[in-house]
Every structure is written in structure tokens, then in C-alpha cells.
Amino acid sequence: xxxxxxxxxxxxxxxxxxxxxxxxxxxxxxxxxxxxxxxxxxxxxxxxxxxxxxxxxxxxxxxxxxxxxxxxxxxxxxxxxxxxxxxxxxxxxxxxxxxxxxxxxxxxxxxxxxx
Amino acid sequence: xxxxxxxxxxxxxxxxxxxxxxxxxxxxxxxxxxxxxxxxxxxxxxxxxxxxxxxxxxxxxxxxxxxxxxxxxxxxxxxxxxxxxxxxxxxxxxxxxxxxxxxxxxxxxxxx
Numbered sequence: 648x649x650x651x652x653x654x655x656x657x658x659x660x661x662x663x664x665x666x667x668x669x670x671x672x673x674x675x676x677x678x679x680x681x682x683x684x685x686x687x688x689x690x691x692x693x694x695x696x697x698x699x700x701x702x703x704x705x706x707x708x709x710x711x712x713x714x715x716x717x718x719x720x721x722x723x724x725x726x727x728x729x730x731x732x733x734x735x736x737x738x739x740x741x742x743x744x745x746x747x748x749x750x751x752x753x754x755x756x757x758x759x760x761x762x
Numbered sequence: 763x764x765x766x767x768x769x770x771x772x773x774x775x776x777x778x779x780x781x782x783x784x785x786x787x788x789x790x791x792x793x794x795x796x797x798x799x800x801x802x803x804x805x806x807x808x809x810x811x812x813x814x815x816x817x818x819x820x821x822x823x824x825x826x827x828x829x830x831x832x833x834x835x836x837x838x839x840x841x842x843x844x845x846x847x848x849x850x851x852x853x854x855x856x857x858x859x860x861x862x863x864x865x866x867x868x869x870x871x872x873x874x
Contacts, residue, residue, distance in 0.1 A: 749856050
């Protein structure tokens with residue numbers, strides 16, 4: 648079984664709809680991240696969480712919110728989706744015992760299309 | 763501030779030829795450097811990483827990279843390309859352990 652799972656894997660929605668992307672991990676890592684990937688732009692950090700009570704904005708947090716329900720679960724929400732949020736979204740984890748390198752371990756991604 | 767530049771968004775090589783994917787970084791402190799590979803419809807997989815010590819780092823699938831501080835580079839190489847190496851490759855840098863910075867990626871095509 649995969650260590651980092653994301654649901655759904657694909658989603659098509661309409662402008663203005665609320666969407667939640669979910670991430671679960673069995674690696675036992677405290678740190679979790681959400682990135683979006685756009686062609687030609689690489690990966691950009693949306694939010695990150697170092698433990699259940701710690702949530703931090705990343706480079707491009709506007710239009711997104713997150714919830715860290717447990718050590719193993721980190722959800723990303725789009726309160727009112729817009730077309731330029733069409734992208735591939737990745738969840739990642741890292742192990743603080745691997746500091747200072749903070750090596751990232753990625754899920755398989757969620758392809759989101761906003762019409 | 764940190765940043766990563768990958769020269770060449772697309773690289774094509776013949777099967778059996780040398781693979782060279784370029785990565786330059788900027789960092790105010792000694793960096794930790796990474797290469798990730800993304801196969802179609804999959805997430806990113808760690809290829810290799812440089813932390814400290816030996817500047818030539820060996821990774822999975824026959825890839826290696828050399829950290830050159832004087833050139834602020836961390837280029838990825840493989841002596842002989844295989845068809846299965848076709849993928850997108852990302853260079854990344856971290857130094858404080860708080861955030862990663864990714865390059866924009868290089869798509870590698872292997873020609874039979």
C-alpha cells in the first residue's frame with residue numbers, strides 16, 4: 648500500500664463550487680504539505696503543517712484553506728473554485744528526524760479541473 | 763532567499779547516450795539539494811540528494827549528480843539513457859528545513 652494517498656485522483660468541478668482534496672499518510676511523519684503543479688512553473692507550496700496544531704501559509708495560499716485533522720490527515724479546500732485553480736495537486740510529507748534536509752515524500756497527485 | 767534554475771525545459775537524447783540535466787541554485791547558506799523524477803501520471807519520486815560530505819552523489823536507476831559550490835550547480839547525469847528514463851525531472855533546494863524550492867522541471871525524451 649502507498650505511504651501517501653490522495654483522494655480523489657481526478658475531479659472536475661464548476662466555478663464557485665467548494666472542493667476538498669484529502670491526503671492521508673501511513674509514514675508516521677509529523678510534517679505535511681500541499682503543492683500545486685502547473686506546466687512550466689514547477690511545484691509551488693500552498694500550505695504546510697509541522698504538527699496538528701501548526702498550520703502555515705506557503706507561497707500561494709490565497710483562495711485555499713487547509714485542515715489538519717490528525718497527524719495522518721491533511722485536507723486542502725477550495726472555498727469557491729475558479730478556473731485558474733485548474734492544476735495538479737500534490738500532498739507530501741517529511742520526517743523531522745531527517746532534518747535539516749527535510750526530504751519530501753509525495754502522494755500520487757489529484758488532477759483538478761475547474762470549468 | 764533561495765531559487766533554482768533548470769536550464770532547458772525539454773531535453774532529447776538517443777537511447778544509450780549520455781543524459782545531462784542542468785540545475786543551478788542560489789542560496790545564502792550551504793544548501794541541501796535534491797533531484798526528483800516524475801513519471802507520467804505519478805507523483806514525484808526522490809532520485810538522490812546532497813546533504814554534506816562527498817560532492818558526487820549516486821542515486822537510483824544509475825543517476826548521479828555532483829555538487830559544485832564554485833559553480834552553484836547540481837547537474838544530474840546518467841552515462842547511458844534508457845527508454846524508461848523518459849520522465850520529468852525536478853531539481854530542488856532546501857536549507858532551513860522549513861521549505862523546499864523546486865525548479866520548473868525538465869522533460870526528458872529518449873529517442874529509440
